[in-house]
Amino acid sequence: MTSPRPPTPPRQGPIFIVGAPRSGTTMLQYRLRNHPRISLPTGESHFFIPLYRNQHRFGDLSRLESIRAVLQAMLAQSRNFLETDLFGLKFDVDRLAGELHAEGRHTMPAIISGVFERNARGEGKSRWGDKTPYYVMHIPKLIEWFPDAQIVHLIRDGRDVALSLFGRQHDFYVYNAYFAAEYWASYVEKGRALGAELPSAQYMEMRYEDLLATPEHTMRQLCDFLGETYSPELFAVASVDDPGKTPLVHAPLKADNAGKWRSRMSAAQVRAFESVAGDTLRELGYELTTAGTPPALAVKAAYRLHNRLLTGFWRRAKGILA
Template sequence: MQSDRPIFVIGCPRSGTTMLQLMLHSHPRIAVAPETRFLVPGYYRRFGFGDLREEANRRRLGQWIASDKDTKFKELKLDGDRFVEEVVAGPPTLGSAIGIAFRSYAERYGKARWGDKRPSYYHYVDLILRLFPDAQFVHLIRDGRDCVASLKEMPWYGKDVFHAVNNWAEAIDFGRRHARRLPADSYYELRYEDLTASPETELTTLCAFLGEEYDPAMSEPCHAAREAIPQHKIWHSNTHGEVTTARSGSWKARLKPWEVSLCETVLAERLTANGYELTGAPAAEKGQVAEVSRVAAKRRAARRRKDLRDRINRLREPGPVAAQLTTRQLGELVKA
């Protein structure tokens, strides 16, 4: 039986996740949506929708997904009214409502399987598994120095280099945690540099993990970019060209010497563990390293507070949250 498990592409921002999204979207059975903003926010707002076993509450949830200005539902180019009615008629869980949106997106392309891509999902793997217990995660890793260099240049990234360094460190650390905890058929890692150097080889192995056959169209994602990438996202313009290794190592011309030192001082073990060579740059100044540590501590504390609130909230869950749409999801429902 062919798989219908949902696929989530994760990784540090600017690690090539959009390219990988398009590669997967080029598969004849898989559609991976552009980034939306309703999965994680919907989860944290779930109490506001009440018990979804009540039809009126499912309607309110569907309407929020389809019409709230912050959800980016419009980028899926779906009929909002029809979607709301499908949520009302669907299984009474939050995961089901969210899954129906992505399933509808896949149906737009005549495809049987859906995926979602958002780099920051590496923070939310446990949350996503609550919604989609059969999810498969594909973590794309890129040289941290390239990620830091690229983040600095993004019009939407309003933070400094100290936060950018932490972004990559967190993605690697969360990835290690997921690799230890998740089953082998649920979590997969690959490197951007390997993917761009040998797309067919890397994608063939990835497809085996997903339970799919490799299709040559996956190695030419530029064709999918014309439809699947919103035009206003000019920072994804490189995805409209051929897959290339030209941007690997571009940090050498984009980072200042002190930034190279900072990356290699703070990230040395993580870089070498993932196959990236160090330049031997002098150690960063103590004050700069201390600032990275200060930012890291602040970010950890914020996550701990959020996780604690969620653990408490789970004790008063208004209803089941797991999706009831795919073969495995329905199988778990029968077991329960």
């Protein structure tokens, strides 16, 4: 008689939600942070890659002062995130440095995970994650530091992404559909190429449109990938007096939030977007409404110049107003 196989232990590696900006990663972040085991801060960390690039500057991380310097650099980079988006931890540099040093956390990933693990424990949870969209361009660095990490790449129709970028154009410096297409495609194509180098148990592509159309089925697939038990709590939402820049995260999912580009983008904008990103849209199964013919070199140059001029103007204007 064959003895029953022991249950598979739950995964403990970090979860990274990545993708092109304005692809619904915040929506997914807020849903997944409802899971009883998963801790996801509500903001974006942004400090992983700067620390990766500059780790040599901190010297010997077995020294208390070096750990303190790392925490200070994290604070200088992402003060708002560390002071307002961690709900299980007060980010006290001196106290944290002492505790991490005493625990023997003498590498950069050990220091970072020590912060996130503490935050998770403070929330009564056992697994941590992070949502910072641009990390999709740096997946190998995440895996180098956290070999047991899992990557969730959320993909949204680039034309809807363009509409969302236009709504915050002075934050992302995207001022026309041609440049929006280049911007979106660069993130999606790079993320997919890097993800293809990982085993299927470590990298998952997820459609924003699927999350809206079949939310329970899609989240069950995500939980299966993460090795977590599905929980109906994932779809709990709480209304707030000040929803901030992302009010949809505080409302139930709505299928009609997909495909808005069909009525809100002009024919010229759609043609410009599809002329750049048509192949990527097709590869992902999104229907094109034009031939997707690449524009002439002069047209490309005009779009890029337009975006560059407006970017320069608004950056100077921000500097004056700051």
